[in-house]
Structure formats: structure tokens, C-alpha cells
């Protein structure tokens with residue numbers, strides 16, 4: 001009996017890590033922060049998305065009355081930092097289900113305030129794209145919190161092959 005020609009080697013462009021990091025990146029694109037756009041996605045053990053978020057001002061308030069500037073030489077009430085909710089906080093607040101034992105894909109390593117929250121809801125792992133604040137006190141506090149809570153964290157590099165595939169895809173759709 002000859003082999004069925006319809007059986008062929010199949011591959012996926014994406015592994016789950018890249019799939020969810022791309023989702024976190026898409027979420028970050030929704031942020032209106034002109035300087036720092038962060039997105040995150042929470043995923044359960046079955047690779048189902050549980051929640052997502054990006055950094056933005058408090059929901060429902062008049063955004064036009066709040067500044068996006070990050071100049072710290074003026075009083076705090078005139079800085080974005082007083083009013084921004086981080087992506088991880090938004091995702092936790094909007095989750096419809098428990099985030100216990102979930103993985104958090106986030107484009108920027110969590111700050112220590114978010115680390116407290118992620119440890120409190122008992123996630124199991126953080127997968128991040130950038131750790132640009134590595135070496136700062138806040139960053140090392142966040143890592144200390146994760147270490148004390150047995151939360152693993154690891155950097156993800158998006159493969160060049162995937163970036164090239166996506167670029168070709170977009171060009172083919174033009």
C-alpha cells in the first residue's frame with residue numbers, strides 16, 4: 001500500500017511562549033503612554049488565556065485632565081505616575097477567574113509593586129521580554145519577592161526566524 005500523500009511534515013511558526021508574548025506585545029500597543037508601553041497576558045496550565053492588561057490611566061476618568069509626562073521635577077500630582085495603573089495590575093483586576101498557578105507573559109519585568117500583587121495572587125512564573133531596570137533597587141526588590149514566593153522568572157527572546165516570517169506575512173498582505 002502506498003503512503004498517503006496527504007501525510008506531510010507539519011510545523012507551527014509559533015511555540016506557546018512566543019504566541020503569548022506576541023499577545024502581550026499586542027496588548028502593549030494599546031497603551032497611550034508615549035514613553036513606556038507594557039502589556040501582559042496570564043495563561044493557565046492548558047495554555048488558555050485568563051486575562052490581559054496594558055498600562056493606562058484609571059478606568060473611567062477623564063484622560064484629558066491627566067498628563068502623560070514623566071518629568072519628576074514637578075509635584076507628583078502633575079506626573080503620570082500618580083494616575084497610571086500598570087499592565088499587571090489591570091490584568092489582575094480584570095481577571096474573571098483565579099490566577100493561581102498561572103504564567104504571566106509581560107513585555108517588561110514587573111516593578112516591585114506589581115511583584116507584590118503577583119505573589120499575592122500566587123502566580124507560578126513570569127516570562128519577560130525586557131529587563132531594562134535590572135540593577136535598580138526596585139528591580140532587585142521585585143526579584144527578591146519572586147524568590148521568596150517561589151515564582152520563577154525567565155527572559156524570552158523572540159527568534160529572528162519568527163520576526164522574518166511575520167515581516168514577510170505583513171508584506172504579502174499589502
Ligand SMILES: [Zn+2]
Nearest residue numbers: 086110111114
Ligand atoms: Zn508595576
